[in-house]
Amino acid sequence: MAGKVKMLIDSLIEQRSQGNEAIASTTRTKLLLKGVNTTIFTDDSDDDPAAINVILQVANEMGISLEV
Amino acid sequence: MSVKIAKSQNSVINSAVDEIRATLGDTNPALVLFFASSTYEPGEISKAMKKVFSSSTVIGCSTAGEIISGHMLTNSVVAMALDADTISSVHAGIIPLESPANADTTLKSLSGAVGSTPIALDPAKYVGLILFDGLSGAEESTMERIGDLTNIQVIGGSAGDDLAFSKTFVYLDGNAYTNTAVFAILEPKKGFDIIKTQSFCSLGKKLTPTKVDTATRKVIEFDGKPAAVAYAEAVGVPLSEAASRFMKNPVGLMAGDEPFVRSPQRIEGDAVYFYCQVREGLELEVLSSTNIISDTRILLEEKNRTAPVEAVINFNCILRTLQLREEGKESEYGKIFSDIPTIGFSTYGEEYIGHINQTATMLLLLK
Numbered sequence: 001m002a003g004k005v006k007m008l009i010d011s012l013i014e015q016r017s018q019g020n021e022a023i024a025s026t027t028r029t030k031l032l033l034k035g036v037n038t039t040i041f042t043d044d045s046d047d048d049p050a051a052i053n054v055i056l057q058v059a060n061e062m063g064i065s066l067e068v
Numbered sequence: 069m070s071v072k073i074a075k076s077q078n079s080v081i082n083s084a085v086d087e088i089r090a091t092l093g094d095t096n097p098a099l100v101l102f103f104a105s106s107t108y109e110p111g112e113i114s115k116a117m118k119k120v121f122s123s124s125t126v127i128g129c130s131t132a133g134e135i136i137s138g139h140m141l142t143n144s145v146v147a148m149a150l151d152a153d154t155i156s157s158v159h160a161g162i163i164p165l166e167s168p169a170n171a172d173t174t175l176k177s178l179s180g181a182v183g184s185t186p187i188a189l190d191p192a193k194y195v196g197l198i199l200f201d202g203l204s205g206a207e208e209s210t211m212e213r214i215g216d217l218t219n220i221q222v223i224g225g226s227a228g229d230d231l232a233f234s235k236t237f238v239y240l241d242g243n244a245y246t247n248t249a250v251f252a253i254l255e256p257k258k259g260f261d262i263i264k265t266q267s268f269c270s271l272g273k274k275l276t277p278t279k280v281d282t283a284t285r286k287v288i289e290f291d292g293k294p295a296a297v298a299y300a301e302a303v304g305v306p307l308s309e310a311a312s313r314f315m316k317n318p319v320g321l322m323a324g325d326e327p328f329v330r331s332p333q334r335i336e337g338d339a340v341y342f343y344c345q346v347r348e349g350l351e352l353e354v355l356s357s358t359n360i361i362s363d364t365r366i367l368l369e370e371k372n373r374t375a376p377v378e379a380v381i382n383f384n385c386i387l388r389t390l391q392l393r394e395e396g397k398e399s400e401y402g403k404i405f406s407d408i409p410t411i412g413f414s415t416y417g418e419e420y421i422g423h424i425n426q427t428a429t430m431l432l433l434l435k
Binding site (some may be wrong): 037 | 323328351422
């Protein structure tokens with residue numbers, strides 16, 4: 001299976017920014033500084049369990065719940 | 069009045085504070101910011117500043133050099149008074165840095181004071197100002213936690229101690245603190261903008277940390293090689309000369325085209341220690357320094373053209389100050405800010421979204 005990491009990242013950013021592009025951009029930078037480079041994941045990226053866990057942990061820190 | 073600035077190079081605290089008070093005049097500012105050399109006894113200068121601005125929120129820190137419109141100074145105190153025409157509201161508190169979770173308590177309390185919650189604070193209306201104990205090593209974790217809690221932009225710097233690297237202090241309302249951050253939620257009346265500037269271009273080479281000790285800001289390996297060896301290869305010098313290139317060739321974590329600079333501090337064995345944390349697996353760009361003066365001037369002029377600037381609060385990395393000093397350009401840098409009321413200081417780290425190095429972060433208050 002592929003694309004789950006990108007889907008989770010997109011969902012996290014959407015929930016956090018509510019469509020505000022400035023907040024979306026800042027959130028991407030916050031993720032980068034936490035160790036998640038949002039630009040390397042695509043719809044074809046493998047569903048790497050380690051990467052999924054990192055996204056879920058970051059979402060939890062931000063008070064955001066994601067559906068896996 | 070709106071914004072007034074003052075400086076003193078008098079080494080006697082009460083005389084320096086009296087000079088500041090006299091220059092700022094008989095005003096009743098909402099907020100007084102001050103940045104003071106570590107040559108001033110921390111508890112005494114904080115108390116003295118609050119005494120003469122008793123009805124204002126008074127925030128400050130110790131420095132590794134001070135900045136005021138037209139000048140880069142040492143062994144001085146600089147201050148800015150902002151009244152209700154510039155700052156509609158200010159709510160300030162301290163964050164003890166023993167645990168990042170302490171940021172939760174402070175942010176909830178300060179947000180509550182403005183009738184909001186941290187996450188609901190309007191990022192177009194409010195901006196966060198933060199000053200850290202510059203030797204706490206807690207900037208990354210605290211900035212991350214604040215970023216988790218709120219969408220407002222947070223900008224600031226890490227206190228210095230004139231390169232003694234012994235003890236740095238932050239000040240709030242007459243008190244002096246270590247292992248603490250002072251955090252304020254400001255509501256600029258006529259809007260604000262932010263400058264984050266670092267004068268580097270890419271060398272076209274990359275280093276990926278493959279073994280790190282994040283807590284101690286130590287990189288053990290880049291790309292599977294001993295970190296110091298890999299860094300020396302990347303900048304094209306023998307290992308024995310690698311440390312001499314740190315100031316001109318730091319590395320950058322790239323957010324799009326924007327580097328978040330990570331500055332190497334020292335080599336120990338084969339490891340490289342940094343001035344801020346570096347994450348395992350995140351590719352870093354090797355950078356090469358360019359012209360601080362022209363980069364900063366052009367950026368400030370552009371911002372001022374787009375939206376006229378009433379005041380600048382400048383958090384300028386000590387490594388930039390040392391580079392300017394080495395190049396004999398401190399006076400030229402100070403003059404960039406001659407026409408806009410500005411204060412700032414040479415920091416042990418800059419804050420904007422996260423913790424960064426070799427950067428100037430500036431809060432611009434608009435007219």
